[in-house]
Amino acid sequence: MCKIYISFNEISEYTGSVVSYPKHVSSVLNVLNQHTQATRPRNVGQITELAYSFSDTHVIKTRDAWVRFYNQQMPGAIDRAVEKISTEAAQFNIDSRYVRIWVEDLIYDKSYQGLLFQEVILNQLAKLENKPFKRSTRQEEKSGVDGWIGNDPVSVKPSSYKATSAMKHENIAIRMIFYKKDKAGLKVSY
Secondary structure (H helix, E strand, O other): OOEEEEEHHHOOOOOOOOOOOOOOHHHHHHHHHHHHOOOOHHHHOOHHHHHHHHHHHOOOOOHHHHHHHHHHHOOOHHHHHHHHHHHHHHHHOOOHHHHHHHHHHHHHHHHHHHHHHHHHHHHHHHHHOOOOEEEOOHHHHHOOOOEEEOOEEEEEEEHHHHHOHHHHHOOOOOEEEEEEEOOOEEEEEO
16 A cells, blocks of 8 residues: 655645534434435535536635635525425424534535545646546546546545445445545545
């Protein structure tokens, strides 16, 4: 297994927020989101395509610029997702303001930042291996391919993914690349 480190200085001007919730609220909201399917692409848009479009059209990639771009492309999507989850969350006495914070954190920060990290990691590894990098297509993404280094399909996941039930049920038969975010950058193992 090989390891590299990519500092945030090499990534972009984008910085996400840090969110904290009362105990178990985030976990419950995650389950309720899965149940309601509130943040599925049909409801909030195809984040990968939106993020690629944003990256291709914006030189400076800040959180505020991404939020403005997303809301222009998907007006009302956040509100609709919050409403779907809030209906279920009320049964658990979870205030809708936590639902809004959770949905915004997922769409504005985690999803976009994850895609940004993924592209930076793939570009960096392609340079190290002296091979071209190519983004995956929507169809390839559905089958677990996040991009290509040369002719090799690869999947990029946060290291926490190793412990999730999703990985236990998936059979990704391609090169896996994992990263862990710390205060100064990304620790990448492949």
